[in-house]
Amino acid sequence: MSVTVRFCGASRTVTGSCYLFETRTGRFLVDCGLFQGQKTLKELNYGAFPFQPADIDAVLLTHAHIDHSGLLPKLVRHGFAGRIHATRGTIDLCSYMLPDAGSIQESEVLTLNRRNVARGRKAIVPIYTQADAIAALQSFTPVEYEKWIDVIPGVRARYWNAGHLLGSASIEIECADGAASKQSIRILASGDIGPDAKLLQPDPDAPSGFDYVISEATYGDRERPATTPAERRARLAGEVRDAATRKGALLIPAFAVERTQELIVDLVDLMEHSHIPSAPIFLDSPLAIRATEVFRNHAESLDPEVDVQRLLNSSLLRFTETVEESKAIAKLTGFHIVIAASGMCDAGRIRHHLRNWLWNARGTVLLVGFQARGTLGRFLVDGATAVRIQGNEIKVAATIRTIDDYSGHADGGTGAMDCGTPPDQARPVSGAWRGTRHRRPRRTCFRTHHPCVPGVSAAARRHLRTVSQRAGAARGRPPPTAGAGSRR
Numbered sequence: 215m216s217v218t219v220r221f222c223g224a225s226r227t228v229t230g231s232c233y234l235f236e237t238r239t240g241r242f243l244v245d246c247g248l249f250q251g252q253k254t255l256k257e258l259n260y261g262a263f264p265f266q267p268a269d270i271d272a273v274l275l276t277h278a279h280i281d282h283s284g285l286l287p288k289l290v291r292h293g294f295a296g297r298i299h300a301t302r303g304t305i306d307l308c309s310y311m312l313p314d315a316g317s318i319q320e321s322e323v324l325t326l327n328r329r330n331v332a333r334g335r336k337a338i339v340p341i342y343t344q345a346d347a348i349a350a351l352q353s354f355t356p357v358e359y360e361k362w363i364d365v366i367p368g369v370r371a372r373y374w375n376a377g378h379l380l381g382s383a384s385i386e387i388e389c390a391d392g393a394a395s396k397q398s399i400r401i402l403a404s405g406d407i408g409p410d411a412k413l414l415q416p417d418p419d420a421p422s423g424f425d426y427v428i429s430e431a432t433y434g435d436r437e438r439p440a441t442t443p444a445e446r447r448a449r450l451a452g453e454v455r456d457a458a459t460r461k462g463a464l465l466i467p468a469f470a471v472e473r474t475q476e477l478i479v480d481l482v483d484l485m486e487h488s489h490i491p492s493a494p495i496f497l498d499s500p501l502a503i504r505a506t507e508v509f510r511n512h513a514e515s516l517d518p519e520v521d522v523q524r525l526l527n528s529s530l531l532r533f534t535e536t537v538e539e540s541k542a543i544a545k546l547t548g549f550h551i552v553i554a555a556s557g558m559c560d561a562g563r564i565r566h567h568l569r570n571w572l573w574n575a576r577g578t579v580l581l582v583g584f585q586a587r588g589t590l591g592r593f594l595v596d597g598a599t600a601v602r603i604q605g606n607e608i609k610v611a612a613t614i615r616t617i618d619d620y621s622g623h624a625d626g627g628t629g630a631m632d633c634g635t636p637p638d639q640a641r642p643v644s645g646a647w648r649g650t651r652h653r654r655p656r657r658t659c660f661r662t663h664h665p666c667v668p669g670v671s672a673a674a675r676r677h678l679r680t681v682s683q684r685a686g687a688a689r690g691r692p693p694p695t696a697g698a699g700s701r702r
């Protein structure tokens with residue numbers, strides 16, 4: 215059995231996940247994500263795929279984040295006619311996130327084309343529209359965790375909870391020649407892997423017996439201090455109490471999916487236990503409101519130690535759906551909390567709130583996630599004394615604070631490079647591992663001849679160690695060595 219894996223995205227960058235698997239019997243993708251971040255990366259979304267969409271027989275989707283799912287509507291629009299396999303949680307989230315992404319692209323192109331016309335340039339068309347995204351949702355097929363599905367003849371797959379996001383999965387792929395099952399090749403596509411003690415998510419599950427692991431390494435080149443849920447909550451409580459003493463708004467820019475729900479759960483719990491002053495919590499993002507409904511609907515699949523249903527239904531929450539409701543928040547005085555997208559302050563309703571409060575010494579901005587270079591969030595973190603929002607220069611008098619405890623990704627972890635896997639044979643995707651950047655970004659995959667794979671956390675390493683340790687025993691053969699299998 216021969217399998218070729220081609221890395222069509224998430225190489226030298228953390229976005230645009232897309233891996234093309236080819237066997238004698240067909241072709242399928244793992245993920246089909248949007249490139250995000252700098253302009254040069256975003257431009258990749260407008261180019262042709264490095265394959266013919268009509269030649270792809272199926273897609274295995276690890277999770278709903280746009281950098282993993284965001285080009286699926288483009289794939290369908292350009293001729294893909296197969297099934298997109300995903301968990302029900304992922305499908306529910308995609309059913310809001312993909313149309314939202316289509317609508318953002320339509321409005322971005324509208325703005326861009328106004329400029330293009332003024333400068334005598336050719337107008338461009340959106341990567342896909344909201345209607346394309348809705349059409350693409352028809353191709354989704356639900357899968358259950360831990361149950362085999364047939365992908366193409368001779369290839370089957372099984373989804374395991376990756377503990378990263380509602381519905382997220384590491385996907386076990388088995389490619390066999392049919393009768394000669396001993397010659398099958400087993401591969402794990404990790405998707406994004408959650409960190410230890412992630413709020414709302416159970417720990418990642420541990421499948422076993424793989425020849426290859428394609429592992430994410432978004433934070434593979436760094437290590438963050440281990441944080442327990444109690445420590446994270448205590449840090450948040452400290453920030454909220456400080457903000458309350460200033461008697462103005464506490465603005466929390468947050469990603470609409472998962473990060474927002476984690477913050478709500480922590481804030482409501484802290485208020486219910488009187489660890490912080492009670493105050494209205496405005497959820498000012500239509501997508502975040504939809505995502506919160508999805509979390510309520512899938513509460514049974516989340517961490518059983520958290521009463522998600524009760525906390526996400528708290529009377530302390532105010533959902534502001536319309537623009538008018540959003541604008542009404544601006545009239546409020548006194549301590550209140552506003553959670554709004556985007557997480558890096560470069561778009562969305564949070565910019566209106568920042569314009570209203572940044573100049574005011576009573577205001578507080580709490581940044582809870584990664585702030586990419588060039589974004590408004592990064593300028594604030596870096597101590598800018600004035601920023602431009604919607605054409606206006608605004609002095610920064612509000613207090614700017616950060617918390618780095620709400621990441622959805624595993625980090626490098628101690629000993630991540632002690633595995634004896636030479637850097638030219640073992641490469642992560644979606645990032646880097648400690649001390650090096652992968653230098654050959656395309657058409658590489660790596661073999662787990664050692665249980666410790668670079669660039670993953672302690673939880674993820676446990677997950678992968680089980681995989682490798684069981685491999686030899688389960689299959690009655692010595693652990694595989696590097697270099698076997700097909701590669702191009």
Ligand SMILES: [Zn+2]
Pocket residue numbers: 277279378379406622
């Ligand atoms: Zn993700």
